Amino acid sequence: MKRAWENNIRKVVPYVPGEQPSGNRLVKLNTNENPYPPAPGVKKALSEMDADAFRKYPDPSAYMLTDALARRYHVGADQVFVGVGSDDVIGMAFLTFFNSKKPVLFPDVTYSFYPVWAQLFGIPYQMPKLDCDFRIRKEDYQGENGGVIFPNPNAPTGIAMGLEEIEEIICDNQDVVVIIDEAYVDFGAQSAVPLVSKYENLLVVQTFSKSRSMAGMRIGYGIGHPDLIRALNDVKYSYNSYTMNMPSIILGTEALKDDPYFYQTLEKIKKTREETKIWMRELGFSFPDSQANFLLATHKTVKAEMIFEALKQEQIYVRYFKSPRLDNSLRITIGTDEEMAVLRRFLETYLNIKSHTDRFC
Numbered sequence: 001m002k003r004a005w006e007n008n009i010r011k012v013v014p015y016v017p018g019e020q021p022s023g024n025r026l027v028k029l030n031t032n033e034n035p036y037p038p039a040p041g042v043k044k045a046l047s048e049m050d051a052d053a054f055r056k057y058p059d060p061s062a063y064m065l066t067d068a069l070a071r072r073y074h075v076g077a078d079q080v081f082v083g084v085g086s087d088d089v090i091g092m093a094f095l096t097f098f099n100s101k102k103p104v105l106f107p108d109v110t111y112s113f114y115p116v117w118a119q120l121f122g123i124p125y126q127m128p129k130l131d132c133d134f135r136i137r138k139e140d141y142q143g144e145n146g147g148v149i150f151p152n153p154n155a156p157t158g159i160a161m162g163l164e165e166i167e168e169i170i171c172d173n174q175d176v177v178v179i180i181d182e183a184y185v186d187f188g189a190q191s192a193v194p195l196v197s198k199y200e201n202l203l204v205v206q207t208f209s210k211s212r213s214m215a216g217m218r219i220g221y222g223i224g225h226p227d228l229i230r231a232l233n234d235v236k237y238s239y240n241s242y243t244m245n246m247p248s249i250i251l252g253t254e255a256l257k258d259d260p261y262f263y264q265t266l267e268k269i270k271k272t273r274e275e276t277k278i279w280m281r282e283l284g285f286s287f288p289d290s291q292a293n294f295l296l297a298t299h300k301t302v303k304a305e306m307i308f309e310a311l312k313q314e315q316i317y318v319r320y321f322k323s324p325r326l327d328n329s330l331r332i333t334i335g336t337d338e339e340m341a342v343l344r345r346f347l348e349t350y351l352n353i354k355s356h357t358d359r360f361c
């Protein structure tokens, strides 16, 4: 029998993050982490950190980090909001900006956290379908709606949209807030940050988790008009004043100081990505032309789920989504050259054996 208090429990179907398996022999290409360490200055600042300082609460405005981000992106400090990963920033933005009775719009194939926040906060939403090449159709975002959000590049397709098209979508939706989730922008798309000075309804969200190799520190940020940032802060201060802990504030600020390291790491990943595209095509895979740090690959004959399981046996982890339009694809994070070589060697053998056994069965 149902206990009375159960009637008052908020029911949600949670977001399912990728596995975090442990072991040192494994090749982990399933959650789009950066395979390279954070900037050297981060390690140094960490070793010099004074634990006695943790006695006090952190600065609730995280000004040191907010100001460093403002300088880095040439905006005012009152145009930056920081949070515990971009998930915190986006969740807070859903709560703050998506309060209309009209549906919020995001693509059917995109970051699977968006429908979870919408459901959690009781926000109506619609998911216009990507076209058959997995591209966002900008015409789908022209009607009346309660807000718009999509990643650029989109995830898990990796497809980037040009800035002109992004601007058209923002321009067509000036009565609502448009959020561009730029979790992967540094790997090869154009950022919409410069449009912030032109459109008061634009919030651009970025993260330290992917391009800055700091997923474990949980740092994300949004850039937008001071009025949007003020509204976000009002909601934050009504929920938890101290979202950013001291190490995140200090180490995030430190990471921003080393542009050469940042660009060098990005170049390495982009080079590996382009090389991976070539050998994967030779092995019979196809994929959208990713500008992110992952590929969404489908094999011409072997089912994605079979490859996923076979890779897992070998301790090679990639991401498999058992959802309608993705269930024959694997999302493979771009790792180091060595990690990609392990993946390649296994796939060459596996697909070769598969094609022979399939022929004789």
Ligand SMILES: *Cc1c(COP(=O)(O)O)cnc(C)c1O
Binding pocket: 032, 084, 085, 086, 087, 088, 111, 151, 155, 181, 183, 206, 207, 208, 209, 215, 218, 219, 220
């Ligand atoms: C990884 C990711 C995020 C969130 O990352 P955080 O670690 O919370 O900063 C947001 N959006 C997309 C599309 C992502 O892939």
